[in-house]
Amino acid sequence: MYYQILAYINKYLSSSLFGFRKGHSTEQCLLVMLSLWKKALDCKKYAGAVFTDLSKAFDCLNHDLLLAKLSAYGFDEKSLKYIYSYLNGRKQRTKVGSSLSTWKILKKGVPQGSILGPLLFNIFLNDMFLFVDKAKIANYADDSTPYLIHEDINVLLKVLESETNIILNWFQLNEMKSNNDKCHLMVTTEKQVSVKLGEETIYSCPKANLLGVLVDYKISLSEHVQRLCKKGNQKLYALMRVAKFLSKTKLKNLMNAFINSQFKYCSLVWMFHNRTLNNKINRLHERALRIVYKNCNGSFQDLLDLDNGYTVHQKNLQKLATEMYKVKNYFSPSLIQGLFLDYDNVYDLRNARSWETNKIVTVAYGEETFLNRGPKTWDMVPSHIKDSSTIEEFKAKIKNWKPVDCKCRLCKPYIPELGYLI
Numbered sequence: 001m002y003y004q005i006l007a008y009i010n011k012y013l014s015s016s017l018f019g020f021r022k023g024h025s026t027e028q029c030l031l032v033m034l035s036l037w038k039k040a041l042d043c044k045k046y047a048g049a050v051f052t053d054l055s056k057a058f059d060c061l062n063h064d065l066l067l068a069k070l071s072a073y074g075f076d077e078k079s080l081k082y083i084y085s086y087l088n089g090r091k092q093r094t095k096v097g098s099s100l101s102t103w104k105i106l107k108k109g110v111p112q113g114s115i116l117g118p119l120l121f122n123i124f125l126n127d128m129f130l131f132v133d134k135a136k137i138a139n140y141a142d143d144s145t146p147y148l149i150h151e152d153i154n155v156l157l158k159v160l161e162s163e164t165n166i167i168l169n170w171f172q173l174n175e176m177k178s179n180n181d182k183c184h185l186m187v188t189t190e191k192q193v194s195v196k197l198g199e200e201t202i203y204s205c206p207k208a209n210l211l212g213v214l215v216d217y218k219i220s221l222s223e224h225v226q227r228l229c230k231k232g233n234q235k236l237y238a239l240m241r242v243a244k245f246l247s248k249t250k251l252k253n254l255m256n257a258f259i260n261s262q263f264k265y266c267s268l269v270w271m272f273h274n275r276t277l278n279n280k281i282n283r284l285h286e287r288a289l290r291i292v293y294k295n296c297n298g299s300f301q302d303l304l305d306l307d308n309g310y311t312v313h314q315k316n317l318q319k320l321a322t323e324m325y326k327v328k329n330y331f332s333p334s335l336i337q338g339l340f341l342d343y344d345n346v347y348d349l350r351n352a353r354s355w356e357t358n359k360i361v362t363v364a365y366g367e368e369t370f371l372n373r374g375p376k377t378w379d380m381v382p383s384h385i386k387d388s389s390t391i392e393e394f395k396a397k398i399k400n401w402k403p404v405d406c407k408c409r410l411c412k413p414y415i416p417e418l419g420y421l422i
Helices: 002-012 026-042 063-072 077-087 116-131 153-173 222-245 248-258 275-293 300-307 312-328 363-367 370-380 391-398
Strands: 046-051 136-140 143-150 184-187 194-197 200-203 207-210 213-216
Touching: 002 116, 026 046, 026 136, 026 143, 026 363, 026 370, 046 153, 063 077, 063 116, 116 136, 116 153, 143 153, 153 184, 153 194, 184 200, 184 207, 213 222, 222 248, 222 275, 248 275, 275 300, 275 312, 312 370, 312 391, 363 370
Parallel strands: none
Antiparallel strands: 046 143, 046 184, 136 143, 194 200, 207 213
């Protein structure tokens, strides 16, 4: 049932829908929005967004309204009756201690934990994108974030206010409840600005949590990385306390599961940070390796060789190369593909570049970004890895690749109080 519905509806689903779709992730959703924001800042423009959130979104879907939408997409009467029989007649009750309430028929919502629930939710949400034409929307499940880029901040705020009110009105008309406590305005300016959403005025904030990433108005993401290091250090102390009771294999598994995993979520979004934060991450990684291998004298590189591993930044570069492989072979979502323009090579050269290069003004918002470092990282990858026939083959090869020729600010040799050597 899932595959039949998906095969039919997929061509109608908005490219801005990133939730519950194969080949789409929270990381890619954030990459699209924040890459455009950084590009705007590099061009001296403003970017702004309103972070909205739905309360109990999966429980609010009206069955009759869902079926009406499916009918509008072309589902025939037999199909609608079949889907209705799947949704209709479900019951739930509440248990408190040993007491049970009476059964209640569910007239709204899709079964959570089911394979059909997320797909039906996407279909229900899909027409929202048809009502917004001036702003873009970063959407993942119940998180819908309208955002805009403009050279005039007053125009940006006016359009953002209008488009967000359209979305909030759509929520109301479709019997979905917006969580006003999680509604935040963020604009890339130090001045406090505001928009009026319904009867409430929302003032801009310097930072807000979006899809598990702490985003600040400067798009530095420094505080998010510091938070990762803090959590990693807390778990490192727990690892130290149990180290003498566990074998090396178990300690390594714990290190990977509870410390290294901290730095895997959405790493392409925050990987372009400064050297100070990179040193913090490396020190945390080094201390974890010393605990696992009970080695107090070796250098960080000695410990990495012993672990047959790589630094967090090197792993991020491997991950970045994997994302560029998807772009090169048209596996990425269309919005990710749209960030890169194919370069028209007049001559068929071995080292010809793959994508158009953008004009860069600043380091933070131009040079050290996904849009700039992605193609440059791809150019460093050896041909025998680039030519992999499948993504599985590429991933198997790239995890053994060490990006020794990277010229980003985290990889270039640096001497304090003197600067970069090259």
